[in-house]
Amino acid sequence: MIKVENVTMKFKLGKERSDSLKETFVKFITGKHKKEELFTALDNVSFHVDKGEVIGIIGKNGAGKSTLLKIVSGVMKPTTGRVTVNGAISPMIELGAGFDMELTARENIFLNGAVLGYSKKFLTEKFDEIVEFSELKEFLDVPVKNFSSGMIAKLAFSIATVVNPEILIVDEILSVGDIQFQEKSKNKMMEMISGGTTVLFVSHNMEQIKSLCTKAIWLEKGKIRKIGSTIEICEEFENEVLKKEKRK
Amino acid sequence: MIKGMLSNFKKYSFLMSQMVERDFKVKYKRSVLGILWSLLNPILMMIVLALVFSNLFKARVEGINYLAYLMIGLVMFNFLNEATNTSMYSIISNYPLIKKVYLPKYIFPLSKCLFVGINFLLTLIPLLGVILFTGSGATKCIINIYYLLIPYSFICMFFFIVGVSFILSTLAVFFKDILYIYGIVTTIWQYFTPIFYDISILPETLQKIFPLNPMYQFITFVRTIILYGNIPSVTNFIMCAFYGIFFFVIGCFVFKANQDKFIYYI
Numbered sequence: 275m276i277k278v279e280n281v282t283m284k285f286k287l288g289k290e291r292s293d294s295l296k297e298t299f300v301k302f303i304t305g306k307h308k309k310e311e312l313f314t315a316l317d318n319v320s321f322h323v324d325k326g327e328v329i330g331i332i333g334k335n336g337a338g339k340s341t342l343l344k345i346v347s348g349v350m351k352p353t354t355g356r357v358t359v360n361g362a363i364s365p366m367i368e369l370g371a372g373f374d375m376e377l378t379a380r381e382n383i384f385l386n387g388a389v390l391g392y393s394k395k396f397l398t399e400k401f402d403e404i405v406e407f408s409e410l411k412e413f414l415d416v417p418v419k420n421f422s423s424g425m426i427a428k429l430a431f432s433i434a435t436v437v438n439p440e441i442l443i444v445d446e447i448l449s450v451g452d453i454q455f456q457e458k459s460k461n462k463m464m465e466m467i468s469g470g471t472t473v474l475f476v477s478h479n480m481e482q483i484k485s486l487c488t489k490a491i492w493l494e495k496g497k498i499r500k501i502g503s504t505i506e507i508c509e510e511f512e513n514e515v516l517k518k519e520k521r522k
Numbered sequence: 523m524i525k526g527m528l529s530n531f532k533k534y535s536f537l538m539s540q541m542v543e544r545d546f547k548v549k550y551k552r553s554v555l556g557i558l559w560s561l562l563n564p565i566l567m568m569i570v571l572a573l574v575f576s577n578l579f580k581a582r583v584e585g586i587n588y589l590a591y592l593m594i595g596l597v598m599f600n601f602l603n604e605a606t607n608t609s610m611y612s613i614i615s616n617y618p619l620i621k622k623v624y625l626p627k628y629i630f631p632l633s634k635c636l637f638v639g640i641n642f643l644l645t646l647i648p649l650l651g652v653i654l655f656t657g658s659g660a661t662k663c664i665i666n667i668y669y670l671l672i673p674y675s676f677i678c679m680f681f682f683i684v685g686v687s688f689i690l691s692t693l694a695v696f697f698k699d700i701l702y703i704y705g706i707v708t709t710i711w712q713y714f715t716p717i718f719y720d721i722s723i724l725p726e727t728l729q730k731i732f733p734l735n736p737m738y739q740f741i742t743f744v745r746t747i748i749l750y751g752n753i754p755s756v757t758n759f760i761m762c763a764f765y766g767i768f769f770f771v772i773g774c775f776v777f778k779a780n781q782d783k784f785i786y787y788i
Binding site: 285296347348350351365371372374376381385389390391 | 536537540541547621622623624699782785
């Protein structure tokens with residue numbers, strides 16, 4: 275389903291990034307332009323995911339988890355290496371990325387749906403389902419800029435999860451809304467996962483990873499530290515993090 | 523490859539229509555007259571210009587309806603001006619989206635061009651009013667069979683504008699300075715396009731250079747039909763198509779070659 279081969283991702287950090295013609299010119303003259311620092315976000319990462327597997331990706335901040343998801347979902351192209359994906363991807367990397375704050379919830383359902391690649395027919399059919407799940411029926415014709423952040427997240431989650439994708443990519447979104455909605459969204463997620471969807475899942479919540487995933491990947495500084503069974507890897511990860519914390 | 527492009531285009535046509543719709547909704551949200559402004563705006567502009575140029579400056583081009591002459595040039599140039607300026611910002615202002623979801627990036631400038639293009643078509647209604655109801659006697663414009671050729675110029679111009687927009691939106695990602703430079707460029711460009719004056723008042727050397735301006739070709743094409751009731755010259759036909767295709771191809775090429783790098787610079 276998903277095959278990641280020797281993927282390396284390097285970023286310019288933008289410390290001395292030239293944005294204007296004058297700066298570019300000055301740098302060119304002084305020869306400074308050659309010294310652009312590169313940051314390696316992912317270093318020679320390879321793994322594969324079979325159909326129906328639920329993979330948890332863990333690691334500290336800056337380990338390259340989100341970058342990895344962005345590469346798999348096609349937002350970024352890796353510097354070197356290759357990613358092969360068979361099947362329709364539904365990325366839930368950042369919810370509500372396609373929202374226009376000036377538009378109402380109703381209008382945003384269509385706009386954001388289109389951004390996620392849904393067809394018009396599909397959206398018209400699923401409109402009621404989205405509204406019902408979001409619990410925002412009374413606010414349908416209110417501009418989203420007047421929504422609370424919780425409401426926006428609920429709406430976004432409802433739009434994003436209305437599909438039955440073959441591959442689901444999730445970046446830390448289960449902590450959306452109030453406790454009751456969190457429970458609901460977790461159940462929705464479980465339902466999608468048990469429907470045979472392949473899932474790539476990033477979270478800092480070890481309990482979530484343990485309860486949802488069949489396999490885990492531990493990323494450290496852009497490299498794969500370990501791949502294996504969820505329980506084993508989560509425990510090792512937790513132990514190490516806690517140990518370091520204690521030593522301090 | 524072309525088949526792949528077409529299916530890709532079809533897949534994202536719904537998104538494109540949603541984005542154009544969004545632009546309309548956002549633009550006219552909470553204004554009392556709403557979309558009527560798309561018509562009212564050019565009408566008001568025309569009234570102001572009619573007062574300033576025909577009455578105050580007594581500007582005229584012999585033997586034709588000067589107001590119609592002025593308006594055709596102005597409405598067409600405004601299309602270029604607005605479309606390229608809004609497209610130029612389209613990639614950088616949509617960076618939150620580009621960084622998070624995979625979308626073909628040509629959608630952003632193209633949907634802006636379509637949005638301004640639809641607005642342009644709306645302004646043709648008051649323009650037609652000016653053409654038909656102003657002028658008298660010999661300068662009165664009459665609808666003729668060549669009107670059917672006018673869309674040819676508009677289509678060529680649209681491709682030209684999309685091409686320029688692709689180039690500008692790409693440049694804007696890498697050199698922010700273009701945002702300021704282009705404002706000056708369009709001002710100069712506007713004065714070097716015979717909108718307010720006729721090319722015959724210029725020195726002969728300039729008269730030879732002016733037709734190299736793509737906008738001159740598109741505008742002349744339409745003016746020949748509407749004001750003179752003639753069929754445009756063969757050169758005019760060819761130049762319109764040439765500029766449309768040439769800039770469109772260059773634009774696509776520049777955009778395609780750079781689009782994967784956008785995400786690291788915006």
